[in-house]
Amino acid sequence: MVRGEDRHPSLSLHLRARQTAEYRASTAEAERQLRDNDPDARPHRLQHCRGLRESGCNRVLGIINLENFERENAYGESELRLLTTIAASLGTALENARLFDETQHLLKETEQRNAELAIINSVQAALAAELNIQGIYDAVGDKIREIFKNRDMGIRVYDPKTDLIHYAYTYENGKRLSLESEPLGNAGFAAHVLRTRETLVINENMTQAMTKYGSYALPGTQVEKSSVLVPMVAGEQARGIISLSDMEREHAFGDSDVRLLQTLANSMSVALENARLFDETQRLLKETEQRNAELAIINSVQAALAAELNIQGIYDAVGDKIREIFKNRDIGIRVCDPKTGLIHYPYTYENGKRLSLESQPLGQTGFTAHVLRTREALVINENMEQEVAKLGATLVPGSQMERSLIYVPLVAGDQARGLIGLMDMEREHAFSDSDVRLLQTLANSMSVAL
Incomplete structure (x- = not known):
């Protein structure tokens, strides 16, 4: 008083x-x-x-x-x-x-709930769109940046099997970065957050904090002035980290920022874990499909042999099975005769029709010569005319130029005996990484069987 x-x-x-x-x-x-x-x-x-x-x-x-x-x-x-x-x-x-004051408090709570729901909806929408796990990280990262008014942020994912940290989503100074995966190790901010499963807030003296935790700047990045790192916990394990960063000023983040990021991380952890499990299930399913396709090829060759088919009959049986697996895409089987230096075309489909092509000298240039010489797959998904000029390819008489193609060598021992090709005559970017892997798997199985 x-x-x-x-x-x-x-x-x-x-x-x-x-x-x-x-x-x-x-x-x-x-x-x-x-x-x-x-x-x-x-x-x-x-x-x-x-x-x-x-x-x-x-x-x-x-x-x-x-x-x-x-x-x-x-x-x-x-x-x-x-x-x-x-x-x-x-x-x-x-x-x-x-x-x-009470109204402002309730309004802030409502905004946090809306942000939390937005994150959950982003993950669900990504799942509904059948995006891969990276697509889901992108969708969620974009939503978090929107909520925090385009602040710099990152999503890091930990793989305990390999002890690697993957940088699934990173923005610095307003620009998207692509960073290589790094071993987690025992020191650094990320290791501390994942080990303790507790939020780490650094609002000043970043250099001293880096020394304390044994942290360092990742290649291609700069040191922040302020940072918040929140663990994404699923069950009893920290599966990753969401971080907010400010590159220009200290004390950039208040208690409300930390609470909101923790709330989003909690919601996101469960949704992303479900997405990760879904992605893992899809991967295992894809592997199973590839194994089944591989067995189908082997069985086709064995059935042709059992039926005492000649070698052309075996190529026909195998080619038909590959077209079936790839939903009747255009394919070709080419076989090299090292004695004569000729390439034979025992099985070719183009625009859905079976073609009969004359044998041609292999030569030193062209797509086929490149694949047989390097024994490596060749994938061309765009700019076909430029690639033709680069490798000195020519159009086989009676055929037309593709827009996209995959050529995979048939290797037996140390020699490439031929190749299998997948072609699309109408569009670029027709083939994905999974198509390449499956064709390589089939080619490996077919090489031994043939």
Whole structure:
């Protein structure tokens, strides 16, 4: 309580935060408590004490005291009415301020819930669109950047089998970065967060913090001024990290930023773990399909041999099976005769029709010569004319130029005996990595069987 030290009256304002029964006392009781709580004060008379009440109810918010330490009967009815009016107005204003603060608090909670739902919906939408796991990281990362108004951020994923950290999504200085995977090791910010499963907030003295945790700047990146790293925990394991970074200033992140990022990480952890398991299931399913396709090729060759087919009959049986596996795409089987230096075309489909092509000298240039010489797959998904000029290829008489192709060598021992080709005559980027892997698997199985 403030006391006047001169001849002027003293005004004291006491606001009570708690709304308990003891604060609903009468004005007289409030005066008594004020005197009892200040036994060392010099003698004085509290002439007027008015409670601050919320307009329209009996809830006491606090007390206004008006005191005179020099004389009695210092205040009349006019002072009482004025003080009463001030107390009533101030009570209403304070209650409005409290309600505004409560509204802001509820609004902030609503924004966090909306952000959390946005993250969950992003993952679900990515799953519904049948995106791969990287597509899901991209969708979620974009949504988090949107929520945090395009702040720099990153998503790191930990693979415990290989002890590698993968940088699935990274923005620095507003630009998307592509970073190589790194061993996790025992030191550094990421290792600390994944090991403790606790959030790490660094808002100042970044260099000292890096020394403390044994951290270092990744190749191609710069050191932040502020950073928040939140673990993504699924079950009892930390599967990765979401981070916010500011490259220009310290103390860039407040408690509300940390809480929101933690909330998003908790929601994202479960959704991404489900997505990871789904992706793993799809991968295993794809492997199973490849094994089945491989067995189908081997069985085709064995069935042709059992039927005592000649070598052309075997090429036909195998070619038909490969077309079936690739849903009747255009394919070709080419076989090299090292004695004559000729390339034979025992099986060729183009535009859905079977072609009969004459044997041609292999030569030193062209796609076929390149694949047989290097014993490596050749994938061309765009700019076919440029690739033709680069490798010195020519059009086989009776055929047309492809827009996309995959050529995979048939290798037996140390020699490439031929190749299998997949072609698309109408569009670029017709073949994916999975098509290349499957054709390579079939070629390996076919080489031995043939």
